[in-house]
Amino acid sequence: MNPSPDNAKRASNGRGPADAVDYELFLHCVHCGLCTSSCPTFTELGDENDGPRGRIHLMRAVADGRLEAEGPLRRHLELCLDCRACETACPSGVHYGRLVEPFRMAMETQHRGLLGRFDWFREIVLFRLFPYAGRLRLALTPVVWAQRLGVWGLIERLGLLKLVPGRMGEMVSLLPPPVSGGPRLPKFLPAKGRRRAKVAFFVGCVADAMFRHTHWATLRVLQENGCDIVIPDGQGCCGAIHYHAADSDGARREADANVAAFDLDDVDAIVVNHAGCGAMMKEYGLHWQDAQQPRRQAFADKVRDVNEFLDALGLVPPPGAIELVVTYHDACHLGHAQKITEPPRRLLAQIPGLVVKDLPETEICCGSAGTYNLNEPGMARRLGDRKLENVVRTGARIVLASNAGCLLQILREIHEHREPLVAMHPMDLLDLSYRSEQPTLPEAKGL
Amino acid sequence: MMPTTLSPLVRELRAALGPGQVLSEPSDLVPYECDAFTVERHVPRAVVFPRSTEEVVQVVRLCGRHGASVVPRGAGTSLAGGCLPRGEAVVVMLTRMKSVLEVNLRDRYAVVEAGVPNLALSRALAGTGFHFAPDPSSQTASTLGGNAATNAGGPHTLKYGVTVNHVLGLEAVLGDGSVLRVGPVADPGQFDWIGLLVGSEGTLAILTKLWVRLTPDPADYRTLRVVFNTVDDATGAVSDIIAQGIIPAAMELMDRGIIAAVEEAFHFGFPLDAEAILVIEIDGLTAGLDAQGRRIAEICRKWNAREILHAADAGQREALWQCRKMAVGAVGRLSPSYIIQDGVVPRTKLPHILRRIAQIGQAHGVRIVNVAHAGDGNVHPILLFDERDAREVERVHAASRELLAECIACGGSVTAEHGIGVEKLPFMSQLFAPADLAAMRRVRHAFDPSGCLNPGKLVPEGETRDG
Numbered sequence: 061m062n063p064s065p066d067n068a069k070r071a072s073n074g075r076g077p078a079d080a081v082d083y084e085l086f087l088h089c090v091h092c093g094l095c096t097s098s099c100p101t102f103t104e105l106g107d108e109n110d111g112p113r114g115r116i117h118l119m120r121a122v123a124d125g126r127l128e129a130e131g132p133l134r135r136h137l138e139l140c141l142d143c144r145a146c147e148t149a150c151p152s153g154v155h156y157g158r159l160v161e162p163f164r165m166a167m168e169t170q171h172r173g174l175l176g177r178f179d180w181f182r183e184i185v186l187f188r189l190f191p192y193a194g195r196l197r198l199a200l201t202p203v204v205w206a207q208r209l210g211v212w213g214l215i216e217r218l219g220l221l222k223l224v225p226g227r228m229g230e231m232v233s234l235l236p237p238p239v240s241g242g243p244r245l246p247k248f249l250p251a252k253g254r255r256r257a258k259v260a261f262f263v264g265c266v267a268d269a270m271f272r273h274t275h276w277a278t279l280r281v282l283q284e285n286g287c288d289i290v291i292p293d294g295q296g297c298c299g300a301i302h303y304h305a306a307d308s309d310g311a312r313r314e315a316d317a318n319v320a321a322f323d324l325d326d327v328d329a330i331v332v333n334h335a336g337c338g339a340m341m342k343e344y345g346l347h348w349q350d351a352q353q354p355r356r357q358a359f360a361d362k363v364r365d366v367n368e369f370l371d372a373l374g375l376v377p378p379p380g381a382i383e384l385v386v387t388y389h390d391a392c393h394l395g396h397a398q399k400i401t402e403p404p405r406r407l408l409a410q411i412p413g414l415v416v417k418d419l420p421e422t423e424i425c426c427g428s429a430g431t432y433n434l435n436e437p438g439m440a441r442r443l444g445d446r447k448l449e450n451v452v453r454t455g456a457r458i459v460l461a462s463n464a465g466c467l468l469q470i471l472r473e474i475h476e477h478r479e480p481l482v483a484m485h486p487m488d489l490l491d492l493s494y495r496s497e498q499p500t501l502p503e504a505k506g507l
Numbered sequence: 508m509m510p511t512t513l514s515p516l517v518r519e520l521r522a523a524l525g526p527g528q529v530l531s532e533p534s535d536l537v538p539y540e541c542d543a544f545t546v547e548r549h550v551p552r553a554v555v556f557p558r559s560t561e562e563v564v565q566v567v568r569l570c571g572r573h574g575a576s577v578v579p580r581g582a583g584t585s586l587a588g589g590c591l592p593r594g595e596a597v598v599v600m601l602t603r604m605k606s607v608l609e610v611n612l613r614d615r616y617a618v619v620e621a622g623v624p625n626l627a628l629s630r631a632l633a634g635t636g637f638h639f640a641p642d643p644s645s646q647t648a649s650t651l652g653g654n655a656a657t658n659a660g661g662p663h664t665l666k667y668g669v670t671v672n673h674v675l676g677l678e679a680v681l682g683d684g685s686v687l688r689v690g691p692v693a694d695p696g697q698f699d700w701i702g703l704l705v706g707s708e709g710t711l712a713i714l715t716k717l718w719v720r721l722t723p724d725p726a727d728y729r730t731l732r733v734v735f736n737t738v739d740d741a742t743g744a745v746s747d748i749i750a751q752g753i754i755p756a757a758m759e760l761m762d763r764g765i766i767a768a769v770e771e772a773f774h775f776g777f778p779l780d781a782e783a784i785l786v787i788e789i790d791g792l793t794a795g796l797d798a799q800g801r802r803i804a805e806i807c808r809k810w811n812a813r814e815i816l817h818a819a820d821a822g823q824r825e826a827l828w829q830c831r832k833m834a835v836g837a838v839g840r841l842s843p844s845y846i847i848q849d850g851v852v853p854r855t856k857l858p859h860i861l862r863r864i865a866q867i868g869q870a871h872g873v874r875i876v877n878v879a880h881a882g883d884g885n886v887h888p889i890l891l892f893d894e895r896d897a898r899e900v901e902r903v904h905a906a907s908r909e910l911l912a913e914c915i916a917c918g919g920s921v922t923a924e925h926g927i928g929v930e931k932l933p934f935m936s937q938l939f940a941p942a943d944l945a946a947m948r949r950v951r952h953a954f955d956p957s958g959c960l961n962p963g964k965l966v967p968e969g970e971t972r973d974g
Contacts, residue, residue, distance in 0.1 A: 087843035087844075087893075088839050088840075088843070089839065090543075090545075090836065090838065090839040090843075090844065090845060091541070091542075091543055091545050092543050092584065092645075092835065092836045092839075093542070093543050093582055093583050093584040093645070093648050093649075094584070094645060094647055094648050094833070094836050095648070096582050096583070096648050097582065097624050097626065097627075097647055097648040098647075102602075106556060106600055106602025106603045106605070106622065107530070107554075107556070107600070107602070108538040108539060108583065109530070109535055109538055113538070113583075114538035117537060117538045118534065118537065118538060121534075121537050126537065127533075127534045127537060128534075131532065131534060132532050132534055132535050133534045133535075136535075149647065150836065150839075151772055151833035151834075151835070151836025151837040151839070152772075152836050152837060152838070152839020152840060153771075153772060153837075153839065153840055154839070420630060421630075
């Protein structure tokens with residue numbers, strides 16, 4: 061059986077969600093336990109049930125008919141961030157993601173079927189708002205105006221945001237400070253100087269609504285590096301929001317829309333600047349085994365993270381000195397899922413005057429993990445605190461991360477703890493260096 | 508799921524520690540049925556997460572009162588079944604006691620709780636110029652409490668010694684719930700408690716806190732990777748290097764079978780047709796290191812080394828060590844299950860034992876690959892099998908028994924660093940005379956009169972309590 065979540069729907073013949081998993085994949089785990097310390101939830105809780113080896117043990121016990129996928133077992137699997145740090149740590153090459161993702165998807169589907177309840181947050185906010193940058197921007201308009209008029213600060217100080225319940229409350233707390241995003245992205249931008257490559261740019265949804273300024277920075281950096289850039293119409297969300305909320309069909313629709321929107325023969329690469337989207341798109345070929353699979357695989361083969369792409373192309377050295385201490389946080393979906401750790405560091409090292417300090421526990425998730433911080437706020441905040449403490453220990457003024465989710469999570473931590481720090485994307489900083497400008501920093505903590 | 512009716516023991520544990528520190532749901536207990544030794548399994552009655560020595564005391568007392576056994580566990584990386592629950596067992600997870608309490612560079616010690624992972628201490632010490640020397644291959648995960656309980660070794664024990672050489676003091680809970688505190692100040696006129704408790708595998712006490720020695724980082728390293736066409740040449744070189752009076756910091760051997768797995772996992776660029784590779788590290792003051800490196804290279808060439816690579820920088824050195832330390836886990840790429848053995852022989856017997864291991868594997872139809880801390884004669888034959896094939900499992904056990912018996916026949920032992928656990932228990936009567944075992948049982952009885960601490964490990968049950 062292949063590990064496709066398509067099989068989740070057929071999960072009714074006895075072993076429950078375990079039917080969605082290829083049993084052979086369990087056998088790669090030799091139970092050595094070397095993964096445990098890489099797992100954020102094991103590190104926090106110290107319980108095998110909340111570590112990768114234990115979770116595999118539990119899923120296999122379900123597959124073997126020893127246990128049912130319910131009660132505390134379900135909770136332990138839900139609490140997994142799917143950050144895949146354990147895959148990096150695992151010497152045996154266990155594909156943990158390919159175990160836990162289909163298993164959880166089938167478990168959720170089954171559970172939802174049992175409950176028969178309408179989850180408005182999932183159906184409306186996750187599936188009808190997040191994946192559409194335009195709708196999301198519209199929904200945020202009152203907040204943006206409140207922020208611009210200075211009313212937002214008052215609302216925060218009065219503690220009114222705490223009145224917003226549950227996942228909506230978590231979501232509101234994650235809204236970043238206002239930044240001017242800039243105009244709509246055009247359909248084409250020409251290379252500066254000699255043309256070295258032609259790329260297509262993936263825009264995404266939440267990334268475009270919240271980090272359009274980073275998109276512009278990325279596009280300018282690509283232009284500086286001699287790239288013609290096309291930005292095709294018809295592209296949408298990468299599908300990760302659906303996939304991680306156990307909506308395999310919704311994810312497949314997004315994937316196929318993207319596959320149709322990009323002309324693969326016309327470009328050298330599809331460049332994406334947020335790790336969560338990049339990881340999802342690189343796995344388009346794995347998730348669904350149907351007639352479209354070869355086209356999805358061909359698409360996936362062209363996807364490049366912007367750090368990876370520029371590093372391979374050879375960065376045109378940026379001229380502007382930025383004499384600051386910064387630190388770089390490895391987004392799980394870049395470091396663990398795509399195994400890209402050195403390229404962003406090599407790019408940053410070329411900014412004159414910049415000192416990049418090693419971040420302790422850089423490989424441990426910040427707690428964002430897609431929409432995890434909305435669903436599991438308790439653990440997400442523990443991990444967020446842990447991340448911020450490590451950042452502060454480096455003495456850096458800027459923390460860099462190549463993923464929208466991490467940036468939102470870390471920005472919230474910075475804001476709530478009032479640390480004199482900025483979080484930004486490596487492309488934001490490279491862009492400043494090309495333009496010989498300086499980042500705007502908050503004043504260092506006074507007395 | 509309806510909560511099952513709680514037993515009186517579980518109810519009292521929950522009252523003492525709080526419900527969040529006690530697991531008793533059947534599904535929650537399943538992951539604790541074994542550690543990294545998966546051949547035997549037994550689901551415990553409960554799992555508890557004490558947060559202090561006082562809470563460990565409460566757990567031990569309650570278990571004693573209810574006749575339950577107490578199985579201490581950290582990261583659960585034991586390869587000998589040291590954390591296997593036996594009978595009505597309560598697993599005591601020390602993973603929530605994970606603070607580095609003090610780092611004292613002037614006096615060169617650190618105080619840690621038992622659940623601190625070995626690597627977490629290294630991280631806490633980064634940049635100070637000091638480190639904790641014992642570096643078992645499991646160090647990214649395994650806890651210092653577990654390292655002490657098993658007297659863990661590692662590649663660098665060749666020069667720096669094993670865990671017991673790096674423990675200055677300890678706090679431990681005995682079988683009756685009393686607390687023993689030893690050191691860290693050297694106190695003449697005392698028994699060597701540390702020598703006794705370190706390596707006692709949780710059978711004499713549960714270690715809760717340690718004072719550990721900090722070792723200055725070496726000023727410089729040279730790390731070599733040497734490729735040989737035969738295992739005999741590689742082991743010959745090892746003995747010769749030591750015979751010439753050179754004590755490298757580490758001298759590690761990997762054979763052809765394991766090289767294939769490691770190469771697939773880490774893509775370091777190991778030659779797949781090599782029969783054996785040595786990773787040799789020397790450290791100390793920069794002056795003299797190059798000369799020593801040249802001497803080692805000369806000796807290796809005399810033993811027909813076909814290629815000698817000097818690690819060019821810290822990154823390459825780290826990659827080389829990652830390959831060696833993750834080698835065992837990488838075996839998952841070769842087969843669904845394995846047993847890693849832990850035999851030790853006099854160094855000069857290395858060629859003999861490795862030849863015999865190959866013969867034994869062939870005779871039993873079992874595939875065996877090898878890693879070895881060659882510098883101290885410690886071999887780790889890894890026997891590959893599929894746990895779903897009962898007859899193959901039987902053949903693996905037979906091969907294991909035979910190769911360990913061969914280690915004893917060579918004047919060696921059946922464990923150098925993994926401990927006895929449950930796995931090596933049957934060999935104890937081959938290693939020790941009945942009177943010795945009886946003495947061990949009496950020591951155990953003195954520390955743990957009710958016999959509740961990690962029963963069925965380390966010392967085989969005697970005919971009568973005092974043998």
